[in-house]
Amino acid sequence: MSAEIVTSERAEGSVLLDHAVGLHARPSVKLTQLAKTFKARIELALSEVGPWIDAKSIVKVMATKAPKDTILHFRAEGVDASIAVAALIGLVQRDFEDGR
Amino acid sequence: MKRNVGIVIVSHSPDVARGTADMVRQMVGEKVPLAWCGGDPGGGLGTSVEAIAAAIQHAWSDKGVAILVDLGGAETNSEMAVEMLPDGRRERVVVCNAPIVEGAVMAATEASAGSSLDEVRRTAEEMRPA
Numbered sequence: 001m002s003a004e005i006v007t008s009e010r011a012e013g014s015v016l017l018d019h020a021v022g023l024h025a026r027p028s029v030k031l032t033q034l035a036k037t038f039k040a041r042i043e044l045a046l047s048e049v050g051p052w053i054d055a056k057s058i059v060k061v062m063a064t065k066a067p068k069d070t071i072l073h074f075r076a077e078g079v080d081a082s083i084a085v086a087a088l089i090g091l092v093q094r095d096f097e098d099g100r
Numbered sequence: 101m102k103r104n105v106g107i108v109i110v111s112h113s114p115d116v117a118r119g120t121a122d123m124v125r126q127m128v129g130e131k132v133p134l135a136w137c138g139g140d141p142g143g144g145l146g147t148s149v150e151a152i153a154a155a156i157q158h159a160w161s162d163k164g165v166a167i168l169v170d171l172g173g174a175e176t177n178s179e180m181a182v183e184m185l186p187d188g189r190r191e192r193v194v195v196c197n198a199p200i201v202e203g204a205v206m207a208a209t210e211a212s213a214g215s216s217l218d219e220v221r222r223t224a225e226e227m228r229p230a
Contacts, residue, residue, distance in 0.1 A: 025127060025205065026126075026127050029127045029128055029205070029209050032209055032213075033128075033209065033212055033213060036213035036214075036215075037213070056213075057223070057226075058205075058206050058209040058210060058223060059206055059223060059226040059227060
């Protein structure tokens with residue numbers, strides 16, 4: 001028996017934005033750059049009911065102007081959705097690797 | 101690894117051009133070919149076609165080059181520098197209609213992900229005032 005399996009998946013997760021200045025220019029660039037390394041469609045919202053924006057769009061991510069202590073919600077759909085959401089949450093938790 | 105789209109920054113002021121390039125390097129990193137030019141050959145404010153042509157050459161990538169400019173002459177001189185490029189290169193250089201600092205950071209971020217010249221330009225131009 002052979003069947004082609006479309007391995008698309010959905011994933012979601014949220015994380016507290018603890019970065020001192022919030023989602024400003026440099027963190028926005030890092031988040032977008034990381035999002036663009038995945039195949040999945042990835043969206044970001046500041047509330048679990050949206051509005052959802054494209055996490056791969058630097059202009060839209062920067063325009064969120066999310067302040068410190070915002071909860072960032074991610075959702076993704078595609079072959080690598082789970083690792084994409086985990087990676088983005090990790091980036092926020094590691095404070096965008098500032099001072100690297 | 102295939103190179104990413106290059107970014108050229110053209111301002112009337114060398115300080116503005118250098119400062120914009122510094123912001124791109126610090127925020128976006130080293131993955132994007134980058135060059136800047138500004139000032140006239142006499143040391144005053146202005147732009148020069150030769151300097152722009154040299155900057156395009158410096159930031160050259162087979163995927164193309166996006167130019168960010170400030171005012172009037174920076175745009176017309178950039179267009180002139182593009183006109184002077186040989187066939188095969190001319191059509192792979194665009195002058196973006198975007199604010200120079202914000203546009204450069206946005207364009208470079210897009211370029212750093214391996215995006216096409218057209219995608220890089222569109223991202224920079226999303227920054228245009230409504």
